[in-house]
Amino acid sequence: MTTETLTETAPTVATPKKGGRRKASLFDDERAGRIYRTAAKMIYEKGFAATSMNEIAEAVELTKPGLYYYVKGKKELLFAIMCFAMDLLDVEVVARAEEARDPEARLRVIVSRHAHLFTQDVSAMAILIDEVGGLSEAQRVAITARKRAYFDFIRQTLEALQADGRMRPIDTTTATFSILGIVMWLSRWYQSDGRMASDTVVADVTEIALNGVLTGTGAIPGGAGFGP
Amino acid sequence: MTTETLTETAPTVATPKKGGRRKASLFDDERAGRIYRTAAKMIYEKGFAATSMNEIAEAVELTKPGLYYYVKGKKELLFAIMCFAMDLLDVEVVARAEEARDPEARLRVIVSRHAHLFTQDVSAMAILIDEVGGLSEAQRVAITARKRAYFDFIRQTLEALQADGRMRPIDTTTATFSILGIVMWLSRWYQSDGRMASDTVVADVTEIALNGVLTGTGAIPGGAGFGP
DNA sequence: TCGACTTTACCGACCGGTAAGTAACGGCCC
DNA sequence: GGGCCGTTACTTACCGGTCGGTAAAGTCGA
Numbered sequence: 001m002t003t004e005t006l007t008e009t010a011p012t013v014a015t016p017k018k019g020g021r022r023k024a025s026l027f028d029d030e031r032a033g034r035i036y037r038t039a040a041k042m043i044y045e046k047g048f049a050a051t052s053m054n055e056i057a058e059a060v061e062l063t064k065p066g067l068y069y070y071v072k073g074k075k076e077l078l079f080a081i082m083c084f085a086m087d088l089l090d091v092e093v094v095a096r097a098e099e100a101r102d103p104e105a106r107l108r109v110i111v112s113r114h115a116h117l118f119t120q121d122v123s124a125m126a127i128l129i130d131e132v133g134g135l136s137e138a139q140r141v142a143i144t145a146r147k148r149a150y151f152d153f154i155r156q157t158l159e160a161l162q163a164d165g166r167m168r169p170i171d172t173t174t175a176t177f178s179i180l181g182i183v184m185w186l187s188r189w190y191q192s193d194g195r196m197a198s199d200t201v202v203a204d205v206t207e208i209a210l211n212g213v214l215t216g217t218g219a220i221p222g223g224a225g226f227g228p
Numbered sequence: 229m230t231t232e233t234l235t236e237t238a239p240t241v242a243t244p245k246k247g248g249r250r251k252a253s254l255f256d257d258e259r260a261g262r263i264y265r266t267a268a269k270m271i272y273e274k275g276f277a278a279t280s281m282n283e284i285a286e287a288v289e290l291t292k293p294g295l296y297y298y299v300k301g302k303k304e305l306l307f308a309i310m311c312f313a314m315d316l317l318d319v320e321v322v323a324r325a326e327e328a329r330d331p332e333a334r335l336r337v338i339v340s341r342h343a344h345l346f347t348q349d350v351s352a353m354a355i356l357i358d359e360v361g362g363l364s365e366a367q368r369v370a371i372t373a374r375k376r377a378y379f380d381f382i383r384q385t386l387e388a389l390q391a392d393g394r395m396r397p398i399d400t401t402t403a404t405f406s407i408l409g410i411v412m413w414l415s416r417w418y419q420s421d422g423r424m425a426s427d428t429v430v431a432d433v434t435e436i437a438l439n440g441v442l443t444g445t446g447a448i449p450g451g452a453g454f455g456p
Numbered sequence: 457t458c459g460a461c462t463t464t465a466c467c468g469a470c471c472g473g474t475a476a477g478t479a480a481c482g483g484c485c486c
Numbered sequence: 487g488g489g490c491c492g493t494t495a496c497t498t499a500c501c502g503g504t505c506g507g508t509a510a511a512g513t514c515g516a
Binding site for chain 1: 402406410411418424437
């Protein structure tokens with residue numbers, strides 16, 4: 001029915017020639033970056049539907065049409081933020097975890113890197129979780145697919161552990177969602193300016209998640225992850 | 229600044245005399261109950277800001293002013309649903325957990341009852357989590373206080389376990405939030421009409437949460453909870 | 457007749473989005 | 487150097503539509 005435009009991956013800003021350097025993501029562009037970062041923060045704090053384009057425009061010291069010079073629409077703005085967040089997950093979690101061959105070491109990297117990410121770059125990650133309803137159909141499908149791939153990556157790691165007898169006899173789907181619950185929930189409560197150091201929180205959370213699903217023998221607290 | 233009306237606890241419907249029986253909650257009232265239940269479902273599915281009073285009215289086969297005969301305003305509607313959800317938590321989780329004296333048994337009751345609740349009565353509970361931003365200041369304070377009391381109840385249980393040396397040397401705040409993350413996340417993924425039986429999911433989730441925070445010795449899988 | 461309930465009609469505010477205009481700036485021909 | 491043009495980066499003014507909420511006039515059973 002509705003003709004929806006969908007940039008399948010994170011749309012890169014339409015930077016004309018301008019400068020020489022190519023930008024990796026539109027979050028890095030001078031003005032567009034400011035727009036996307038502040039929009040992410042505002043949507044995180046107030047919710048997508050409750051955040052108007054006018055408010056976003058004001059926050060970046062523009063008028064609404066001035067904002068529309070940089071952004072195609074409200075949904076596209078949300079979609080771009082979510083793509084940025086998924087990119088971060090892929091780069092900071094999945095790619096690093098794939099370096100670990102042993103499934104337990106891999107799981108430790110997944111949890112600790114994910115937790116680390118969710119104690120730093122909160123707003124974009126939290127939006128990724130909550131505001132799928134604000135997307136168009138095609139956009140939602142695209143984001144859901146990427147989420148699903150991430151989920152499967154974790155579950156396959158658990159399945160490898162279960163095949164080795166190193167995991168408790170628990171359904172791997174339930175276990176994956178439980179681990180995700182622990183680390184996703186971080187963005188709801190952890191305050192980077194609060195009393196708790198992110199390092200210790202990440203360490204504690206990692207220990208809880210690993211001990212929760214692994215059999216007692218293998219899970220020793222401490223250690224950054226993958227061995228010699 | 230703004231003069232906000234706040235019914236401190238769950239507002240009971242303004243049932244005139246009508247029948248003889250007193251209703252425990254306005255969710256039980258014939259018409260009001262239908263309104264609150266369907267509103268909870270819609271807000272859960274679409275988000276509070278994206279759900280209009282017109283849509284809610286249509287869903288319960290009323291016009292908008294007809295709906296306003298029963299509810300004072302949109303915020304009050306949301307607040308009433310959240311109070312209902314907190315009441316459920318108090319009755320179904322806290323009250324039952326307090327019957328268990330041993331902190332480990334108590335923790336097991338907390339997790340399993342909470343998980344059970346979040347695999348059954350999803351919509352109201354999920355709203356309780358997500359839509360605090362839709363409330364007025366005074367309402368938000370009231371709900372936050374009740375949430376805080378619930379959080380403290382869990383953390384005190386963990387502190388008792390740690391004093392006994394039965395819990396891993398982890399920050400109790402982090403541990404409490406991790407447990408909450410596991411069980412709160414249930415409402416995001418568990419589908420009661422899906423392939424997984426709620427009983428096994430509740431059991432698995434309970435095992436993960438308890439093994440995550442307890443030292444290996446005490447946590448034996450299985451068992452409904454409190455012993456002889 | 458009374459009060460519980462429901463309707464039609466409407467309010468001002470704000471929503472996402474756009475049309476049209478323009479100030480500033482570089483490059484380019486003469 | 488002066489006149490001209492195209493692009494970039496915005497602005498003012500405005501669109502139709504929907505929002506939460508209400509006034510007022512019924513309707514209808516007890």
